[in-house]
Amino acid sequence: MNFPTNLAAVYERIDQFDPEKYARSRNFITGGVSYLSPYLSRGFINVPQVVKRLKDRGIGLAQGEKFIQELAWREFYTRTWFQKGDAIFEDIRHPQEGIERFGIPRAVLQSTTRIKALDAHLATFAEKGYLHNHLRMYLAATICNVAKYHWLEPAQWMYYHLLDGDLASNALSWQWCAGTFSTKLYYANQENINRYTGSQQRGTFLDFDYEDLPSQSVPDHLQRSVEASLLFTPPTTKPLELIDGIPTFIYTHYTLDPTFHEGEAGNRILVLEPSHFAKHPMAPKTIEFILSLAENIPGIQVYYGEYADLNLKGIFRDHPINAHFQGVREVHPSLAPGLQGEFNSFFSFWNKLSRQLS
Template sequence: MDFPANLDAVYERIDQFDPERYARTRNFLNGGVSYLSPYLSRGFITVPQVVQRLKDRGIGLEQAEKFIQELAWREFYTRTWFQKGDAIFNDIRHPQEGVLHSGIPVAVLEASTGIKALDSHFGAFFESGYLHNHLRMYLAAITCNVGKYHWQAPASWLYYHLLDGDLASNALSWQWCAGTFSNKQYYVNQVNVNTYTGTGQRGTFLDCDYEDLPMRPVPEVLQKSTQLDLVFTPPATKTPVLQDGVPTFIYTHYTLDPTFHEGETGNRILVLEPSHFAKYPMAPKTIQFILDLAANIPGIQVFYGEYAELNIKGIFRDHPINPHFHGIREEHPSLAPGLPGEFNSFFSFWNKLSKQLR
């Protein structure tokens, strides 16, 4: 699947999307997924904008409920990030059980786990920057719960390569699978893999009943581990030239909406902070995708440096990565702005949100 960095192409993708087919087939690798996640993660489009375009086509909550529910997971994770801060990058509710290894299995990096449906997609992942959500869950189940690795290192590796790498969605999804953000660990067996990937493989370390999986020793193929060295290559940028007497609109790699104060005169700066990328590096392919999306914003200048170095008070959208920004902070786009409270589970959040949407 390709991901064009063009707003009209993204709007066309939304307008051609069939939410009813999505509800029926989304768990299959060839199912009717939206392929909107790289744009949603970057704030290039927002969840409310997607829902509004569906409404403009006459598609209501009843027809699109499953899709909107999946979009709401993104809001739930972002909301948790706002509320918990950096706590989401450690075991958030209780320690991961049964950890025996650190780092990441070499078999994952070399696409040699022996699970053909996974290995074939891992091999292409470095080029595409995209994995179907079911493959991500399989990866987490095999690495954390079958291989007994702590979730943090493999989660960092996945985030590094994903075009749609959202820190909250990534970390909390891994924690949901590893059982540190849920009531139990997520397991998958070979029958499940075969069903949703259209394969018929047998005789693998997953080829057993679900109840047997937690009792089995770590497969030999997953025992060899390595530590990660994720290298970030800074983009070449210049110090922004600012026009006096006009506002300055600030963007980050999570808030790249071209409609943000569209048509207003002002300086426009995409700020990429070295301190952030030192902690959470991204692959060159992902950085280039971000720069290509930013090119849709007329007159934008890219600045690789700390926001404080600009010595300005900009106008920007609120996001968990920019609590230290000074200036005019505008509300983060949400399906349910003002919905109060913290929620212990997604479905407690969804129950309140869905009532508000109706």
């Protein structure tokens, strides 16, 4: 799947998307998924915009419930990030059970897990920057619950390579699989993997009934742990040229909406903070994708440095990534901006949200 970086092509992708096909086939790796996640993660488009474009085509909650529910998962994760901050990078509800290893299995980095459907996609992951959500879950289940690794370092490795890397969606999805953000561990057996990937492999270390998987010993080839190399290459930038007397609009790699104060006179700066990327590095391919998306914003300049060092009070869209910014903070786009409180589970959130949407 290609990911174009011009806004018209992304709108066209939304308008051609079939939510009913998605509902029927989304769990299959060849299913009718939207491929909108890289744009949603970067804030290039947002969830309310997508839902509105569906409604403009006559697609409401009844026809598009499964897809809108998936969008709501993203909103739930972002909401949790707003509320918990950096606590999302720790075991958020329960300590992870049964940890025997840290790091990441060498077999994952070498595409030699011996699960053919996983290895085929792992071999091209760094190049493509994308994995179907079911493959991500299969990996998390295998690494955390079969091979008994703590979830954090594998999650950081996956985030590094993903074009759609969203810190909240990524970390909390790993925690959901590992049982630290849910009530039980997630397992996937070989039968399930065969069904949704089209493979026909048998006799693997996952080829057991679900009730038998937790009692299996860790395969030798998954016990060898390594630390993934996640090198960050800073973007090449030029000195900023700012015009006095007009506002300055601030963007981040999570808030790259080209329609933000569109058409208004102002300086426009994409702020990429070294302190952030020191903790959460991204692959060069992802940075290139982000910079290409930014080109849709006329006159935008790229600044690699700390926001505080700019010594200005910009105008920016609220997001957990810029919680420390000083300036004019505008509301984060939400399906239900008036929905208050914390929710213990996604479905407690969805039950209230869906009533508002309907």
